[in-house]
Amino acid sequence: MGLVIGYGTIANIDGMCAANVSWGANPNTQRLYCLNGTFSPFITITRPTMNVNMTVYVPSGGGNNYTVEPSDHCTTQDAVANAYVNITPSYCVVGGSLPAIHQKMIINSYSVSRDDYQLPVQETYGLIRWVENPPSYVIRGIAEGSGTHNSGISFSGTTTDATQGSVSAGGVGKADFIIMGAVRSFGGPSIPAGETAQGSVSIPHTPLWI
Numbered sequence: 001m002g003l004v005i006g007y008g009t010i011a012n013i014d015g016m017c018a019a020n021v022s023w024g025a026n027p028n029t030q031r032l033y034c035l036n037g038t039f040s041p042f043i044t045i046t047r048p049t050m051n052v053n054m055t056v057y058v059p060s061g062g063g064n065n066y067t068v069e070p071s072d073h074c075t076t077q078d079a080v081a082n083a084y085v086n087i088t089p090s091y092c093v094v095g096g097s098l099p100a101i102h103q104k105m106i107i108n109s110y111s112v113s114r115d116d117y118q119l120p121v122q123e124t125y126g127l128i129r130w131v132e133n134p135p136s137y138v139i140r141g142i143a144e145g146s147g148t149h150n151s152g153i154s155f156s157g158t159t160t161d162a163t164q165g166s167v168s169a170g171g172v173g174k175a176d177f178i179i180m181g182a183v184r185s186f187g188g189p190s191i192p193a194g195e196t197a198q199g200s201v202s203i204p205h206t207p208l209w210i
Contacts, residue, residue, distance in 0.1 A: 002098050063188040069140075081105055121189060138207050
């Protein structure tokens with residue numbers, strides 16, 4: 001077991017200051033069995049991934065913007081890995097070391113929010129990368145999302161306008177006008193003082209082993 005010390009840890013995405021971070025791995029194991037009276041698999045295939053979730057503060061005046069147009073030809077993992085992740089943990093570990101992560105990774109989810117006028121804008125990134133047995137190609141699909149007009153999310157094609165909100169009896173609620181549709185790019189919103197904002201994007205990727 002290791003203890004990670006926040007004061008000494010360095011974490012950022014393309015240099016943007018992180019408020020919190022979590023990381024892990026998934027073996028993505030596929031076992032194929034025969035009807036031969038045993039629990040031992042005939043073939044075992046592993047396609048492990050590294051996964052990172054990080055929340056960052058948006059610098060004054062806006063941060064980084066990422067284009068997520070869908071693939072129109074065979075693209076490699078590095079071609080769609082559009083964010084550089086840096087995690088250097090400060091740790092106390094019994095029986096081993098805790099390696100740092102310095103890697104370009106694929107953004108597969110994104111959200112932006114500012115609920116309090118006085119607080120900075122926060123962005124949360126979900127990232128993935130296949131390791132050890134990487135795919136031959138990774139095809140980016142059509143990103144879908146929604147956001148307020150100031151969320152920094154840019155849409156392409158036809159969009160839909162809607163409202164969302166909530167309020168409880170005797171309380172003060174909140175409502176927002178939002179835009180929904182296919183997303184061209186996101187990130188780096190420049191939100192004026194006195195405004196709140198929110199938005200989210202889902203970016204599908206299909207790995208291909210050929």
